[in-house]
Amino acid sequence: xxxxxxxxxACFGGRMGFYAHAAQATGTEMRFAVYEPPQASARKLxxxxxxxxxTCNEETFVIxxxxxxxxxxxxxxLVACDTSPRGLNLPGDADAWDFGVxxxxxxxxxxxxWAGHYRMSRYxxxxxxxxxxxxxPVRSDRRGIFGHxxxxxxxxxxxxxNPQRWHSVSAFAPIANPVAVPWGEKAFSNYLGSxxxxxxxxxxxxLMRARPYPGLMLVDQGLSDQFIDNQLxxxxxxxxxxxxxxxxxxxxHEGYDHSYWFIQSFIADHLRHHAAILGS
Amino acid sequence: xxxxxxxxxACFGGRMGFYAHAAQATGTEMRFAVYEPPQASARKLxxxxxxxxxTCNEETFVIxxxxxxxxxxxxxxLVACDTSPRGLNLPGDADAWDFGVxxxxxxxxxxxxWAGHYRMSRYxxxxxxxxxxxxxPVRSDRRGIFGHxxxxxxxxxxxxxNPQRWHSVSAFAPIANPVAVPWGEKAFSNYLGSxxxxxxxxxxxxLMRARPYPGLMLVDQGLSDQFIDNQLxxxxxxxxxxxxxxxxxxxxHEGYDHSYWFIQSFIADHLRHHAAILGS
Numbered sequence: 001x002x003x004x005x006x007x008x009x010a011c012f013g014g015r016m017g018f019y020a021h022a023a024q025a026t027g028t029e030m031r032f033a034v035y036e037p038p039q040a041s042a043r044k045l046x047x048x049x050x051x052x053x054x055t056c057n058e059e060t061f062v063i064x065x066x067x068x069x070x071x072x073x074x075x076x077x078l079v080a081c082d083t084s085p086r087g088l089n090l091p092g093d094a095d096a097w098d099f100g101v102x103x104x105x106x107x108x109x110x111x112x113x114w115a116g117h118y119r120m121s122r123y124x125x126x127x128x129x130x131x132x133x134x135x136x137p138v139r140s141d142r143r144g145i146f147g148h149x150x151x152x153x154x155x156x157x158x159x160x161x162n163p164q165r166w167h168s169v170s171a172f173a174p175i176a177n178p179v180a181v182p183w184g185e186k187a188f189s190n191y192l193g194s195x196x197x198x199x200x201x202x203x204x205x206x207l208m209r210a211r212p213y214p215g216l217m218l219v220d221q222g223l224s225d226q227f228i229d230n231q232l233x234x235x236x237x238x239x240x241x242x243x244x245x246x247x248x249x250x251x252x253h254e255g256y257d258h259s260y261w262f263i264q265s266f267i268a269d270h271l272r273h274h275a276a277i278l279g280s
Numbered sequence: 281x282x283x284x285x286x287x288x289x290a291c292f293g294g295r296m297g298f299y300a301h302a303a304q305a306t307g308t309e310m311r312f313a314v315y316e317p318p319q320a321s322a323r324k325l326x327x328x329x330x331x332x333x334x335t336c337n338e339e340t341f342v343i344x345x346x347x348x349x350x351x352x353x354x355x356x357x358l359v360a361c362d363t364s365p366r367g368l369n370l371p372g373d374a375d376a377w378d379f380g381v382x383x384x385x386x387x388x389x390x391x392x393x394w395a396g397h398y399r400m401s402r403y404x405x406x407x408x409x410x411x412x413x414x415x416x417p418v419r420s421d422r423r424g425i426f427g428h429x430x431x432x433x434x435x436x437x438x439x440x441x442n443p444q445r446w447h448s449v450s451a452f453a454p455i456a457n458p459v460a461v462p463w464g465e466k467a468f469s470n471y472l473g474s475x476x477x478x479x480x481x482x483x484x485x486x487l488m489r490a491r492p493y494p495g496l497m498l499v500d501q502g503l504s505d506q507f508i509d510n511q512l513x514x515x516x517x518x519x520x521x522x523x524x525x526x527x528x529x530x531x532x533h534e535g536y537d538h539s540y541w542f543i544q545s546f547i548a549d550h551l552r553h554h555a556a557i558l559g560s
Binding site for chain 2 (some may be wrong): 009010011012013016063064066068069222224253255256257259260261262264265268
């Protein structure tokens with residue numbers, strides 16, 4: 001497997017790095033970021049994968065969330081991937097900020113022209129961990145996943161679909177019931193086609209009702225989030241947990257919005273949640 | 281005094297805000313950012329001003345340094361200003377990344393066409409603190425200043441010139457002897473004219489030799505900083521401190537570069553340095 005190092009920087013006694021590789025799942029170059037805490041020089045550590053939201057890329061989380069200080073304390077490797085393939089110039093892939101480039105929704109598209117390239121779920125579940133585990137000091141038996149907004153959806157859905165691959169999961173302000181909101185309807189109708197039954201396989205609330213995740217889910221949501229009513233629907237997740245017996249800690253925070261100011265305020269609780277399950 | 285709120289966000293139980301006002305010192309709109317920790321709802325707190333480096337603006341520090349978590353713990357208000365006036369379209373002000381827009385060097389220009397507008401020192405020492413102290417819960421008798429690169433130069437120089445205004449000071453990778461390096465020569469010859477004697481009033485190492493700052497200076501410098509030999513010259517600052525009796529803690533860090541990955545790694549020590557002097 002090829003791996004191109006774009007840059008590396010000393011950070012909290014460890015290493016912040018930016019990488020690229022030719023990805024089979026997407027047929028494009030994909031970029032990702034890895035923070036290796038100081039403990040990584042001595043032994044293999046658990047890896048925690050972060051999925052960013054609409055318009056973001058592999059840099060967003062590592063620049064804005066203030067997570068490295070905590071990961072260095074806790075002995076967690078952080079991995080952040082991009083939000084979609086880039087550079088394909090498929091028709092319509094750059095017309096909107098909530099679809100196409102920067103908006104891959106962490107699923108595997110089945111409709112044309114997206115099916116051959118927008119396979120972010122395959123990328124995230126198989127190709128990226130294989131690459132990371134072959135090239136960085138991380139354990140393959142201890143993986144966590146979390147994310148924000150579209151990336152919160154991605155974290156919940158991929159953990160629910162592949163609980164054997166993701167040993168811990170959490171989310172900030174996830175799109176919790178995408179089949180019922182405009183962002184999800186737009187993405188799913190294009191990526192998956194018009195048969196709404198196909199969409200259910202990528203909806204956290206619906207997946208959870210059918211088969212809960214075998215562990216505690218931590219979800220934080222700001223009550224001043226401008227997208228809470230139209231796009232996020234945390235109450236659907238709570239209802240699904242109530243119906244299915246899913247262990248869910250859904251925390252609603254007065255005054256917090258959808259931004260990384262919100263994420264950084266609660267990132268420590270998320271890293272502790274993952275570290276408690278994954279070890280360090 | 282006018283004050284326009286551009287946005288505010290809950291952050292670590294306090295408030296991250298972005299503001300603009302019509303500045304007299306520059307004759308332009310100036311933008312700045314203020315982080316108010318939770319303690320600010322109960323009492324006035326010390327304010328710590330941050331000056332960013334070349335190409336940066338009032339957002340850079342508050343997004344990249346991870347300081348809010350610590351400021352919320354310590355009870356410090358953080359203030360970040362812009363690096364120059366903007367929108368003037370003076371001849372040549374946008375031709376280079378190291379001069380003009382984004383590169384005001386925190387001095388008061390005396391040469392045309394800059395003299396009427398590039399008065400960042402007056403802005404920083406007088407107008408901005410007056411505005412902040414009139415509109416935010418901060419003490420006017422407890423101000424700290426710090427910065428990075430060009431902003432490290434700005435922090436050291438303005439503290440040395442106005443020790444009664446700045447009760448604590450520190451810097452990351454400052455341009456420590458600007459009269460002797462290309463960035464400084466370019467800026468000073470344009471902003472201050474060809475008389476090199478005028479430049480000495482804006483050079484931290486030369487100012488310190490004439491009149492040390494009445495307190496400990498903390499300076500961090502990475503030894504893998506790509507600018508250390510050509511532009512920063514920390515050894516000039518150490519020599520000036522040795523000659524003048526300045527109390528200087530200059531820490532050299534193996535492996536660290538010029539980036540905010542470096543800054544965030546040591547930001548806690550800087551906030552603790554300021555909090556120890558300023559109280560909280």
